[in-house]
Amino acid sequence: MLVTRPGVSLNTSEPTRKFVARNLSNDGPPVKTALLLAAGMGNRLSPLTDSTPKCLVEVNRIPILERLMRSLRSHGFTRLFVVTGHLSKVIEDYLGSRYAGIEIIYIDSPLYETTNNIYSLWLAGKEIDEPFMLIESDLVFHSELLTPMLKPDRIAVSKMLPWMNGTTVTLNGSKQLKAFFLGAESRNCASHYKTVNIYNFSRNTWRLIQERLDQYISAGKVNDYYEAVFAEMVAEGAISLAPVIFDAARWYEIDTLEDLSAAERMFPSRSKVALGEKLLPLRKAISSRSKGAQDMGRLPVPA
Numbered sequence: 001m002l003v004t005r006p007g008v009s010l011n012t013s014e015p016t017r018k019f020v021a022r023n024l025s026n027d028g029p030p031v032k033t034a035l036l037l038a039a040g041m042g043n044r045l046s047p048l049t050d051s052t053p054k055c056l057v058e059v060n061r062i063p064i065l066e067r068l069m070r071s072l073r074s075h076g077f078t079r080l081f082v083v084t085g086h087l088s089k090v091i092e093d094y095l096g097s098r099y100a101g102i103e104i105i106y107i108d109s110p111l112y113e114t115t116n117n118i119y120s121l122w123l124a125g126k127e128i129d130e131p132f133m134l135i136e137s138d139l140v141f142h143s144e145l146l147t148p149m150l151k152p153d154r155i156a157v158s159k160m161l162p163w164m165n166g167t168t169v170t171l172n173g174s175k176q177l178k179a180f181f182l183g184a185e186s187r188n189c190a191s192h193y194k195t196v197n198i199y200n201f202s203r204n205t206w207r208l209i210q211e212r213l214d215q216y217i218s219a220g221k222v223n224d225y226y227e228a229v230f231a232e233m234v235a236e237g238a239i240s241l242a243p244v245i246f247d248a249a250r251w252y253e254i255d256t257l258e259d260l261s262a263a264e265r266m267f268p269s270r271s272k273v274a275l276g277e278k279l280l281p282l283r284k285a286i287s288s289r290s291k292g293a294q295d296m297g298r299l300p301v302p303a
Contacts, residue, residue, distance in 0.1 A: 028131065028152045031131045031133055031150055032077055032078045033078070033079045033081070033132040035080075036135050037083050038082055038083060038084055038137035039109040040112065041113065042054030042057075042138070045256065045257060049086075053084075053087045053090050055138070056090065056094060057254070057260065059263050059264055060264050062267075065095070068135065069099055071146060072102060073100040073101060074143055075146055078101075078102060078103060079102065079105065081105045082105070085110075107120075114222075117225055117226050118222065118226045119222045121134070121226045131203050131206070132201060133150075133199070135197070136197035136198070138253055138255060139197060139254075140251065140254065140263050141250060141251035141252075142247075142250040148244045149244050150200070152201060153242060154242050155198075155200075156197075157243045157245055157246065158193060158194045158196055158251065159193060160189065161194075164188060164253075168180075168186040168195065169193050170191060170193070171243060176242065177240070177243050179235060180195075180230060180231030181231075182228060182231060196246050197253065212229045213226075216228070
């Protein structure tokens with residue numbers, strides 16, 4: 001089925017609109033809206049994710065999602081869109097309609113078991129028509145790293161470390177984004193930077209991305225990564241994103257049990273924040289499952 005929005009042409013023979021590169025250091029006010037992609041099943045974190053969404057897995061007794069919400073609150077965010085799928089009700093019970101003063105809006109992904117993150121991002125296009133920050137649900141990071149990411153048209157990148165894999169980018173001599181490298185083309189070497197999976201889009205850039213997402217989904221490419229769209233558009237000069245370099249020792253992407261153990265060594269502090277009565281049963285259940293996995297020897301206890 002062909003999927004379009006009013007006024008969007010899917011004729012790929014049309015000339016590409018060129019994005020004029022510019023200094024983005026003071027381009028527009030800080031964004032107040034974020035989008036979290038949290039539909040995935042997180043199979044590589046089983047058994048923790050068998051009954052707990054990946055974003056609610058704890059890093060030293062603090063769920064990944066709780067860390068993110070504290071960070072968003074500290075930076076003045078007022079709205080969060082969350083694309084849910086696997087165990088969506090658990091996430092909704094945790095956040096409710098408002099959390100830490102931030103309005104929560106849910107976007108259900110009914111095909112989360114058979115689609116990839118490109119489909120989740122495309123679904124968000126039906127709801128978001130404003131500048132926003134895109135964040136993946138498996139990231140832990142020091143809150144101050146977000147400060148330079150608050151302005152539109154940014155991409156967070158990091159110097160490569162041995163544990164990193166996945167999409168990489170290269171920068172030109174002026175430290176501006178040059179190209180994306182996906183799959184077998186990605187490189188763990190000094191000339192490449194790892195994508196942190198945090199982006200900030202202006203309204204204009206987002207609308208251009210939406211058009212390209214429509215083309216991909218209409219062509220049935222629901223199992224691609226959204227980076228394929230970004231790579232294509234950057235190569236064409238259709239969009240431009242200013243890189244923000246994250247300190248590699250101050251963030252972690254948690255895909256596996258080994259990643260979780262490493263992240264707990266990087267973020268050793270435990271929560272000192274009082275728990276609300278509403279959240280206490282869920283937090284106890286998450287803690288119990290985490291301890292059970294450690295007791296089974298499937299999750300190494302951090303040193």
